[in-house]
Amino acid sequence: MKSVIIVHHHEITLKGDNRSFFERQLMKNVRTVLSGLLPSSSVGGGYGRFVIHIEEQSEVDKIVERLSFVFGLANICVGVEVEQNLDVFCETAKKLLEGQSFKTIRVHTARSDKKFSHGSMAVNAKVGEAICNHFNVRANLKEPDETINIEIADNTAYVYRAKLKGAGGLPSGVSGKVVSLLSAGFDSPVASWKIMKRGASVIFVHFHSMPYTSQHSVDQVRQITEVLTKYQFTSKLYLVPFADLQNEIVLQTPQSLRVILYRRFMVRIAEEIAHREKAEALVTGESVGQVASQTLRNIRNIEIAVTLPILRPLSGTDKEETMALARRIGTHDISKEPYDDCCSFLAPRK
Numbered sequence: 001m002k003s004v005i006i007v008h009h010h011e012i013t014l015k016g017d018n019r020s021f022f023e024r025q026l027m028k029n030v031r032t033v034l035s036g037l038l039p040s041s042s043v044g045g046g047y048g049r050f051v052i053h054i055e056e057q058s059e060v061d062k063i064v065e066r067l068s069f070v071f072g073l074a075n076i077c078v079g080v081e082v083e084q085n086l087d088v089f090c091e092t093a094k095k096l097l098e099g100q101s102f103k104t105i106r107v108h109t110a111r112s113d114k115k116f117s118h119g120s121m122a123v124n125a126k127v128g129e130a131i132c133n134h135f136n137v138r139a140n141l142k143e144p145d146e147t148i149n150i151e152i153a154d155n156t157a158y159v160y161r162a163k164l165k166g167a168g169g170l171p172s173g174v175s176g177k178v179v180s181l182l183s184a185g186f187d188s189p190v191a192s193w194k195i196m197k198r199g200a201s202v203i204f205v206h207f208h209s210m211p212y213t214s215q216h217s218v219d220q221v222r223q224i225t226e227v228l229t230k231y232q233f234t235s236k237l238y239l240v241p242f243a244d245l246q247n248e249i250v251l252q253t254p255q256s257l258r259v260i261l262y263r264r265f266m267v268r269i270a271e272e273i274a275h276r277e278k279a280e281a282l283v284t285g286e287s288v289g290q291v292a293s294q295t296l297r298n299i300r301n302i303e304i305a306v307t308l309p310i311l312r313p314l315s316g317t318d319k320e321e322t323m324a325l326a327r328r329i330g331t332h333d334i335s336k337e338p339y340d341d342c343c344s345f346l347a348p349r350k
Helices: 019-033 057-067 086-097 120-135 187-196 216-232 243-252 255-277 296-303 319-329
Strands: 002-009 043-045 049-053 073-082 104-111 146-153 156-160 177-181 201-208 237-241 281-283
Touching (some): 002 156, 019 043, 057 073, 086 156, 187 281, 201 216, 255 296
Parallel strands (some): 104 146, 177 201
Antiparallel strands (some): 002 049, 073 156
């Protein structure tokens, strides 16, 4: 038996003639995230799954943790590679279950290699019977305590227990570049993460009002960028001084228009950066009606300041949903710290 990790592709399995493009990018991303732990030659496979051969069992937890950040993976399965043989399947399943506490079992077999003479149902019955007799347990096909998975493919087979959920989505880098307006709050980091999940590479832009506000928001944004970079492997962060422009707006415009004008200039500057970076769209953390500057009328008046599309992944999301996602992706505890953003500098009373 050889220790392996099997990772299955997520929605790229639904792609048509360009599926190979998505699979090549996903393979590249998996090899990138595992560099330093495994040689690239350890990652193989292709259609529907990749197989990672493990050299050191002690590295398994680190490998699984890194793979959990890779968009495009449906699940991560730690198991073994064995020969195509019913008796071997039975003995391997027993070894994988040794020491586990369970009363019910299910066996699930996928047989893509049709040259193997036994069908999936026959393999399930044979292995399930061996497990039940050995451990004195019973079968439960709906809600078992344990599941043994067997994949029969390409003159070999893989046996494993649990399927750990992957990040899902599309592989990072397949959908082009976008520029995200990033603050230290909860919303924009989650919006950036959601657009990363759709395969876009995100360039970050943060507007600050130093020296009139503290350094803290910049430090928080750097930390948030480090967290989000785990999902796309490399990032670029622009820090844009905004205080002088705010002073001009305060001197020359009505108080009630300040925040809208701040945001119009932010998206105009972000669009210039997008043109330099050859990005296709802007991204914000706006949610319809969440604050006064995010009413439909104000969103429209901000958007017409630029020609690039502005993507708003959180437009229909409430605050509780956003904060739950922030906890999941690792930005919540950074964003909950108090900070002075540029919109708090020279903000109107209403």
